Amino acid sequence: MQTIAETSMMGGTHRVFRHDSTATQCSMDWALFTPEQGQPDSVLIFLSGLTCTWENAATKAGAQAAAAQHNMAIVFPDTSPRGADVANSNDYWLGQGAGFYLTATQAPWAPHFAMDRYITEELPMLINTALDMDISANGMGITGHSMGGHGALTLAMKHPHLFRSVSAFSPISSAMESGWGQNVLPAYLGDDKAAHQAHDATALMASHGWGGDMLVDQGLADDFLDEHLKPHLLAKAAENAGIPLTLRQHAGYDHSYYFVASFMADHVAWHASRLTAS
C-alpha cells in the first residue's frame, strides 16, 4: 500500500492510499483522516454515492472538522473498481462510480465488482495497517450518502460484529423499490429476487434487523426522494422490526454535499458516543 498524498488538516493528517485490491482485482485508492493524537478513539467509514470517488466526501462533507473534536478517524473508500480493464456503462448509475456495495455475479461485472467484500474484508485490514491498531477490538461505525447510505445500512445489518453503529444521509432505502436499483440489481445480480433482497436495506430490516439504533437524515427538497430514495419504506420496516430508527426530514435541503455537510457533525457525534461507550 502506497501513500500517494499526505497533508496536515484540522490538527490531524489527511492521507490517500493506493493498493492492488484482491477483492476488486484492480488498483484502488482510499483516503484516511487521522486526528491529532494519532491513535483515534473510534473509526468511522463514509461510503459515497453515485459518480463519486473518495474525494467528494473528503473535500466537501466537513467530516474531518467534526472528527477532530471526537478524536475519531474517518475512512473514505472509493465507490467501485476502476480502470481501463474494468467494465463500465454510459449510465451514471451502473459501472464505474456505481459499485452499489455488492458482489456482482453477472457478466461483464463479475470479475471486479465486489465492493461489499472490499469494504468488509479487505479495507479493515488496510485500516489496521494505516492506523497501526486492531479495529476489531472496538469495531467501527459506518455511514454514507445516497448509494453510500444504502451501502452503510445493508453492510451494517449483515456485518454487525464489524460495524457497531450505523447512520445514513439520504440513503437508497430500498434498492428493489428504487429506480436506480431496479436497473442495477438485475444487471449485477441477475433475476434472483433473494439476491436482490440481500442488498435491500428495507428487506434486511426484516430478515437481519439491527441490535442498536439508527440515524437517517433526509432533505425534503431532494430531487431523488420520491423515485429513488423512499425513506418511508425504511421507517415502516424499522417500526415493524422494532428497530429504533430516527428519521429526520429537513425542509429545503437537497441531495448535495451542502446537505451532508450541514448534518455531518451530528452524525460524527452520534457515532462517537456509540463507539466509545463500551
Add this chain to the structure above:
Amino acid sequence: MQTIAETSMMGGTHRVFRHDSTATQCSMDWALFTPEQGQPDSVLIFLSGLTCTWENAATKAGAQAAAAQHNMAIVFPDTSPRGADVANSNDYWLGQGAGFYLTATQAPWAPHFAMDRYITEELPMLINTALDMDISANGMGITGHSMGGHGALTLAMKHPHLFRSVSAFSPISSAMESGWGQNVLPAYLGDDKAAHQAHDATALMASHGWGGDMLVDQGLADDFLDEHLKPHLLAKAAENAGIPLTLRQHAGYDHSYYFVASFMADHVAWHASRLTAS
C-alpha cells in the same frame, strides 16, 4: 439578477446568482450564504484563487458552518470574467480563472478583466439587493486564498471604507515578487511599475497601510511558498509600516482547501468580532 440555484444549508440558505456585469461586460455567477435569521450581523467576501470559480470555496472551505454560528453572510464571487468572447490563455495563471482582482489596461484583456471594479463597485450593490440591506452602514470583511488572498489584501488597503476587516490564506504576498505575478502584471498592465505597485500587497503596506490589524495563515508544506507566495515580504512590510499583522505558519499544511478549511472557523470568528464591534 437571476437565482440559478438555491438550497438550505447549515440552517441558512445557499444561493447562486447570475447577472450581466457592467464591470466585466459578461455574464457572472456568484454564491451567497445567508444564515438562519436572514438579516446577518456581518458580511464576509471570500476571494478564490487561480483556476477556481465561486464553487471551490463554497463547497470545500467549511465557511458556512462557521458563518452560521456568527450570523454572518458569506459572499463567494468568481475569479475572472468568463465566456467564449472573453480572452484566455493556456497558462492557468493568466486569463479566465485568473483575474488577479485588477483592471487590465492591455489587449486582449482590457475589455473584460476588471475584477477589482467588479468586487468593489458592482458586487456591493448586488449584495445589498440579495440581502435587502445596506452593507455600507457596517462595511464588510474580506478574505481569500492564494490569488484571492492577494485580492483581499490589496482591495482592503485601497478601499478601507468598504472593507473594515481583512485576512488571507496563503496569499500572494507581493505580486511583483511572485513568479505568477511577474508573468501576469506585464500582460494585464504593461510595463508601468507604478501600476504594478498598485496591485502588490507588500508595496501597498507602505503606500496605503491599513488602519486595523490583519490575520494571515500560511502552510509550510505549501508547494508555492518560496516561488509565488513569500509571506515574509508582507510581514516585513507590515512591521515597517507599524501594522499589526499576525502571520501564523503551520508545519505540514499544504496549499489545498484542506488547509483553508482547517483555519476557516478562526478567520470567520476573527472577522465577526471586528465587524460587529462597532
